[in-house]
Amino acid sequence: MPSRGRRARRQATVEGRRAVLEALRAGRPVRRILLSATVRPGPQVAEIVALAEASGVEVEAVGREALERASLTGHHQGVIALVPDPRYVDVEDLVARARASCAPALLVMLDGIEDPHNFGAIVRTVDAAGGHGVIIPSRRAASITPGAVRASAGALEHVPVARVV
Template identity: 40%
Template sequence: MVKANQNRRQPSNNRSKPKFDRRNAKPRDIQPQVPVETGDEAEQSEFVFGRHAVAETLKTGSVQTINKLFVQADLSSDAVHQIVQQAQQKKIVVSQVPKSKLDLLSDGGNHQGVMVTIAPYAYASIDDLFAVAAEKDEAPFFLILDNLEDPHNLGSIMRTADAVGVHGIIIPKHRAVGLTSTVAKTSTGAIEHVKVARVTNLAQTINILKERGMWIFGTAMDGQDFRQWDASGATALVIGNEGKGISPGVAKLMDATLTIPMVGHVQSLNASVAAGVLMYQAFSSRQVSS
């Protein structure tokens, strides 16, 4: 059984690759804006659009991060009215604009007649992610996204991560998608609940996570069947790039690898789909453990 054991082993400078069954492993030590307008200044802001995403942003965001709500001038549905009321209760400026303006700002996206402008999303630190787990009194469970490029994949992954209780996501600063309005829209509000840390060097960060008590799992064609994975301990799951998978420098740092058996003609899954399958296996094993 692939296992992130609840028993933690002490850090070591001479780490040998752990055996597949970790039940007898020794423990690792776990450590616990500016106003914007629709003109040139709008380029300095992020946009969240779509009724569900906007409502969630208004519910969880603060007046310091949310600047203005744009509403399509000719809309008067109950859903839009409730969104306007949310904004007014927080004393957020509401501006009626023509549909063409929302089409332009959303780059033709499905804005459903509402949009908010917000300050660029703030990233968390690795310590922040550990703090989330500590606050819930749970063994840390992180996702590490190795140079993911598609904002829709990141948004979908964030949505599932929120559903299964992931404590945080780690992404690289360079050659990878960051937190954008497209990510926010695709996440349907999960971006407000899942902390994301952005780091300069993923390999270095993984080594730090190991020193702080985490087991690192990745995907590989010759890995062990994911259905036998027990992620009940301090666990980080690495999801690779959409086309290239996990980079060689990161792959060699895996404690163990997992594979998703497939019997169809297409022998690969979209990154967000694969991440979702693995996250739910981790969620299941952690629920049984707790």
């Protein structure tokens, strides 16, 4: 559950190496990256640090306790990006994007999907299929949460989502 301070600043998290890397690649605004002081170096971590530095994003080495406090999913792989809360687009924007594309339009409408991990997996599939966007209900449905972002493996950084009543 987000702390009152995080909610007051309208801040969310992107958690996990792949999800953080895709957020940086997509140019999503990132306020700061928390990186485990004991994280194993590797190509993904190196690229995260390089992209963050190139974008002027602070990378802070922190202990396990700080990562656990900041994590909303508990599955951060030693990397958490602090980002503005997710923004949804208008359905009209999705339709315009689909019409402007050279590819056949593919908009996916979801109803009854309440589990954020299922939502993230569906968005990942929409991204792989070249979809232009996803439309979800504004009530009683999964939304863009850190768990959904993680399950999407970064696809939510590329696939716009609209909410309808």
